[in-house]
Amino acid sequence: MFGVVAPVAAFAQDGAVEGPAMSYGQRPAYLVEKLEDGELKSTLEACLGNGPERTDFSIGHRGAPLMFPEHTVQSNRAASRQGAGILECDVTFTKDKELVCRHAQNDLHTTTNIVATDLGEKCTQPFQPASGDSEASAECRTSDLTLAEFRSLQPKMDAANASAETAEDYLGGVAPFRTTLYSDGAELMTHAESIELFRSLGGKFTPELKAPSVEMPFDGFTQEDYAQKLVDEYAAADVPPEDVWPQSFNLSDVKYWIENTEYGDQAVYLDDRYEAEDDDEGLIDPTDPATFKPTMQELADMGVNYIAPPIWMLLTLNDAGEMVPSAYAEEANAAGLDIIAWSLERSGPLAEGGGWYFKSVSDAIDSDGDYLRVLDVLAQDVGIAGMFSDWPATVTFYANCMDL
Template sequence: MTRLGLLALATALPGMALAESHMAEGAGGALSYGERPFFLIEAMQDGPLKDKLMSCQGQSPERTAFSIAHRGAPMMIPEHTRQSYVAGARQGAGIVECDVTFTADHELVCRHAQNDLATTTDIVVSDLGAKCTSPFTPAGEGTEAAAECRTSDITLAEFRELNPKMDAADKTATTAEEFQGGTAAWRTDLYVDGTQLMTHAESIALIDSLGADFTPELKAASVEMPHDGFSQEDYAQKLIDEYKAAGIDPSRVWAQSFNLDDIKYWIENEPEFGAQAVYLDDRYEAEDDDEGLIDPMDPSSFKPTMAELAEMGVNYIAPPMWMLVTTDEAGEIVASPYAEEAKAAGLKIIAWSLERSGPLAAGGGWYFQSVSDVIDDDGDTYAMVDALAQDVGVEGIFSDWPATVTYYANCMGL
């Protein structure tokens, strides 16, 4: 942060110390909260939580595993890039996420989805666009512009030719160049130029050098598995093997998957890594006639139950934030029946993802849907964080701008 920025904050928050109180040296460079935590605190309603957070404004940032960098710091920097990971770590995230998928030659790379290259890179305006599963088609009368480009459409060498961009697309585009636009107004394209894509192995080396730990997510394949002889088990094993090859202690790795079979595979075949494997719970997406559908407010709908998951050897469960909270009669954000059942079964809980909703004046959107009636503005960000930490008792929170969570964790001694 610039000295001018610090002086501006000091004016807005009386008594705030200067730069040395908001930066601390850590592996990979100086840790810094930047301005956002203080902007959010300033927007809060007066009360004990605001008073507590304001009382910590002179603290020095410290790295904390409670703060998890969701794809790096993609609120402002293209996700799953070297620069985004560095930014997340410099904001004090103790754990950094690489979503893992594979190329045509079965090399592991960091992408949120196997088929997201059209919206996260410049592939549609490059020579590689012709290799896409569905090359760019312009918007027409009653149709939107579209493209589907998979990492499995190209080799690792070709993947390295691509340039990252903010995850977005202009669905009204009539040219591939126009399709590259569409960045949300509350994000920015200011930090796109010069960003670099990462392989999974490269992310391990980088995150290790930054002094942070790892939470790779094994992404569902867009292609039918096995893919040219590469099975789902091969895929799950290769993810673990790259940590072994890098000499990373299993206690530093929280491997994730939405596929419960992947979690079971790690528990059975790589028990040291399986002990910290994280089951990403997306059973809220099941169809109404699917037995897997669950209602976070109705424990009788949980199939398998939390106790059954624990019996399988699952120790960590990670649903979206809204599943973990509800409101009480006083309008306070409190733990949901889902959260209470998970805790009763001895499961450790991780929440996702903060700072992904944009301005909260309209209720916070999808991530805040269970508490939207009490979400009024950005100051409510910390009301959600506090409820997740204190009422739910989560182990950590994913965030698209980790400094927000880091500040809270440091202030509360988490």
């Protein structure tokens, strides 16, 4: 189970790597002020003067992309300063089969400046301007580029301007609740570089093996080669298995790590069965255990110890309109699975119910303070082991205050 670990100063005393000085910043206090009066608000208000401690309960989702370009050095430094004990590199590969940190193999057109560079011509689909009823579009993959070419790109906030008539205009479109204030000079990372950075920050590791956009095998590179290369880079860096939580939406990847590597005990099954395409299987209904295929117990019997669904799958509303654990959460707990939830603070302001991540409890959500109410139910009633967040300071503050 994840939990609060020693303060940064203790790392130095024990001879381990010392992380950066930590700060909650303004956001946790802002969210506490937004809470309705009650026991939760009183408890959290009493902690506002406390200093932060790093906690493994707080997981940086792509770093701290609410304000920094995701999967960059700067985004992860920000997450570490906010007390995230575990940091994420979403892993994909280049044309020369080198592992790099990107949320998807085919997101370079929205997360970098590629369409406005000469490398844009190498994209699977080069930039096409908006015309008539057609929106501007592009598709640029890491597998379109060598590692050297990838390194030449400038990362930016994940966005695109669908009405753009030029490649330069296409680089815009950032959501109003995000910012470009901290984008200048952001640095891309390889997976191996992320390992060294996270270690220097005093953090642990949760790499996600992203689904390839190319057909596998890719130039002889099989899915098993891909899964093995990810863990090989931790072994080469002498990172112990207990510090790594490798993730995948592909259950076969998780089973591969369990059956073939030393990094399988903490392998995380990212559950996306809510969008299953197999008509025989159907969609998973978090309120109906009969739809859980495989069942939670069958997952546990495979050796899966961690399961990670989106927030909405773990919560439902009772007859009184209160947020409570879903049948999905109860079944996972009954099978002894540790649960990790994703992703807090990705939805922007919650005045209109919070969108997709909160869709099962949207009727109970109407202000930003509800980020903390949701987190409280997940921590205290569902019993999650960790929480991904686009702004880890909020989760760190809550975890420290509640002494999880």
